[in-house]
Amino acid sequence: MQVENNKVSIAYAVFLLQLINWSTARCGFGPGEQDWDHVEVRKGAHLFYWLHYTTANVSSFEERPLVIWLQGGPGIASTGSGCFKQLGPIDIEGRPRDSNWVQHMNVLFIDSPVGTGFSYVESFGEYPQNNTQIALDLVTLMSDFLRSHPEFQRVPLHIFSESYGGKMAPEFALELHLAQQRGEVQCQLKSVVVGNPFTSPIDTILSYAPYLLQTGIVDHDGYTKIKQVTDELSRLISAGEMEKAIIQNTEFLNLIEKITSKIFIYNIQQRRHVDDALGYSTDPKMFDFMVNNVTTALNLTHMAKWRELNTLVFYNLRFDIFKPAVHIVTRLLDETPLRVGVYSGVLDFMCATPGTVNWINGMSWRGKQKYVDAIRQPFRSDGYLEGYEKQGGNFSMFWVLRAGHMVQQDNLAAMSHILREFTNYG
Incomplete structure (x- = not known):
């Protein structure tokens, strides 16, 4: 009888916890339940997160994983470029995005480093100076987030990123794993995946000339x-x-x-007008949209204005930007059980695929021979070839066709394949 009473008490406590957790969900901007907040990760340094609970047809959002999205730059806002240009539920015209990630999983957009997007610093000295500080700030944010959203402590967690995120995400994943080992954070971290990554700047830079020659540019x-x-x-x-x-x-x-007569460096095959902006973070429409719509909806009008790109973030990291992070990827593979993935759109010049392949080939880890021995395979969608994949030793590489720097924007079928490979949407 006592055992039955204990079971009832536990079930009731779990039910109450779920009610409390759902009470944090709010109507933000766009479909579905959301939550957002600033976290002071260091004195005077505040990171911003924006959680989109999945809109999948499930009885509980806990049935789906949580994916963290980190933008590149450094200094480009996930809440803008990531959410509204690439993988959020709507675009800046207010149109639904059929390929959005929220329909399959919970997505946490983080404006990192501090000073990016809705994140802010109270004084110039709080900007991070190196990649390790960025990673530790992100761990502090996740520690706070998981305390205020304890339901996600039990949900599979995956970190996805692009471009300069290829430096930030691996070290963040490593530090989060170490914090978990020390008992400081409760989470179910499973993988870290980087898209068109700037993980090894020298390898990337040395690939530029041969890449442009071989593609006829x-x-x-x-x-x-x-x-x-x-x-x-x-x-x-x-x-x-x-x-x-x-x-x-x-x-x-x-x-x-x-x-090159102004080739679009983020996709060499994309047709661009001579008067078009050549960056992917310099859209005045995005700034107006965020300031006039999203800022109001999230009740952030009292804060400093949202910025799609903060050059001060870049400036403060100037001594660290060109340093490689390959050794961090090696540590992830050697010291953790995490799966590590790289995907690369083959039409990207800025983080050209040959440079990425070169640093992967030069990387050594205990499971490398399994990767070397693996056969590179094609992957298709509805019979159409979307790219190639090679997997072994807890490491995966995806070559994505018909895609440049923003794979999740250029080749939706390939990105869906990669997402399923790591998260299985569950």
């Missing part, structure tokens, strides 16, 4: 000019002359614009 004369600049940029990075490297990189991008 430049001739041998252009190749020679670009190679001279990238070789010097690589030398500066190797010598630790990071400020000079930043200046050299700016000159390099100007050279690319001139030699």
Whole structure:
């Protein structure tokens, strides 16, 4: 009889907990229940998260995983580019996005590093100076989030990112795993997946000249000019002359614009008008949309204005931006049970696929031979070839066709395949 009473008490406590958790859900902007908040991760440094509970037809949102989305830059807002341009439930025209991730899983957009998007600092000195600080800030945010949303402590957790997120996400995943091992965080972290990552800047930079030559964007004369600049940029990075490297990189991008007649560096096959902005974080429509609609809906009008790109974030990380994070990926594979994935749109110049393949080939970890021995396989959707995959030793690589820097925007079928591979939507 006592056992039965205990069972009833536990069931009732779980029911009450679920009611309390659901009471945190609010109507934000767009369909479905949401929640959002700022977390002071260090004194004067505040990260912002925006949770979208899944709209999947399930009896409880806990039946679906939680995916964290981190944008690149560094300094580009997940709440803007990620949510409304790439994978959220609606776009900035208010139209439903059929390919949105929220229909399958819970999605947590985080504006990281501090100073990005809705995140903010109280003084200039609170901007992070390196990747490790970014990772620790994210762990602090997740510790707070999981305390205020304890239902997600039991839900499979996956970290997805793109571009500079290919440096941030692996170290965040490693630090979150270590915090979990120390008993400081309760979570079910399963994988970290990076898209068109800037994980090894030198490998990426050295791939530029041959990539443009082999795709027909430049001739041998252009190749020679670009190679001279990238070789010097690589030398500066190797010598630790990071400020000079930043200046050299700016000159390099100007050279690319001139030699290629303004090729769109995020997708070399995308048709762009000569007057179009060449970045993917410089859309004035996005700023107006966020300030005039989202800020009001989330009751953040009293805060500093949302920024799609904060150059001060980039400036404060200038000594760290070109440092590699391959050793962090190696530690994830050697020291944790996490699955690690890389996907790369083959039409991207900014983080070109050959550079990504080069750092993966040069990386050593205890399970590497299984990856080396694995056969690269095609993957299809409705009979159409979408790309190729190679998996082994807890590591996966996906080559995505008809896609550039933003795979989740360019090739929806391929992205859906990758999402299922890691999360199985459950």
